[in-house]
Amino acid sequence: MCHSYTVANHHYCYQCNQARASLPACASAISFVALAVKGEQLARDLWAYKNRWSLAARTRPQLGLAALLWRWLAHHEECLAKTAGVDGFTVVTTVPSTTGRPQHPLDAIVGTAIGATTKRFRPLLHPSGRCDDDRQFSAKRFEMNTPAQAINTTPVLLIDDTFTSGAHAQSAAARLIDAGYGPVAIVCVGRHFNRNPKGKEFHDGAERYYRDARRLGWDWSRCCLCSQQHV
Ligand SMILES: [Zn+2]
Numbered sequence: 001m002c003h004s005y006t007v008a009n010h011h012y013c014y015q016c017n018q019a020r021a022s023l024p025a026c027a028s029a030i031s032f033v034a035l036a037v038k039g040e041q042l043a044r045d046l047w048a049y050k051n052r053w054s055l056a057a058r059t060r061p062q063l064g065l066a067a068l069l070w071r072w073l074a075h076h077e078e079c080l081a082k083t084a085g086v087d088g089f090t091v092v093t094t095v096p097s098t099t100g101r102p103q104h105p106l107d108a109i110v111g112t113a114i115g116a117t118t119k120r121f122r123p124l125l126h127p128s129g130r131c132d133d134d135r136q137f138s139a140k141r142f143e144m145n146t147p148a149q150a151i152n153t154t155p156v157l158l159i160d161d162t163f164t165s166g167a168h169a170q171s172a173a174a175r176l177i178d179a180g181y182g183p184v185a186i187v188c189v190g191r192h193f194n195r196n197p198k199g200k201e202f203h204d205g206a207e208r209y210y211r212d213a214r215r216l217g218w219d220w221s222r223c224c225l226c227s228q229q230h231v
């Protein structure tokens, strides 16, 4: 589900198993623009675009990430739609920040910068404050901004910047489905990747995955849904 590595012949990683066990429904499709390897450029930009102190220092990575996501969606939004079994997404929304940051730059990117998403953007969710554990999968993590309406079967493209455990994005998807939207497909710009997890088995698994991903490389014509090649 999350395109990470597994160990000891498990079919799903720990987090995906947790999501499957905890949530009434998960996203129908998940894709990522690229691996965001801790310490490398994409991971640094995904931190800098919202956390750098000065506006000027945040603007450069914001423009870069907007351009990256815009072009990626032009190539691969249809891969998400095909996997989710729909013709396209009428609504695009974001996973809200749980840090309480007002006017999150991801909303500005999706709502005003990317021509392909601005007209479809609806800020549907806000954090409920009812889920303290950052990695816990729970549809209660988010609330709808407006009460549920009869909008059944509206396919939603749910966008987030970084996918770590998946708890935020999958919980947001579950909340949307609970409110009558769906199917929901998730795209995250960066799939957070730590090359040095604790424990030898995990460390070896991560290194193997990283080496294979490097060998496979990255280009605009492939995403993890349409590519025949996988790590
Ligand atoms: Zn997984």
Ligand SMILES: [Zn+2]
Residues within 6 Å of the ligand: 075, 076, 079, 221, 222, 223, 224, 225, 226, 227
């Ligand atoms: Zn694709």
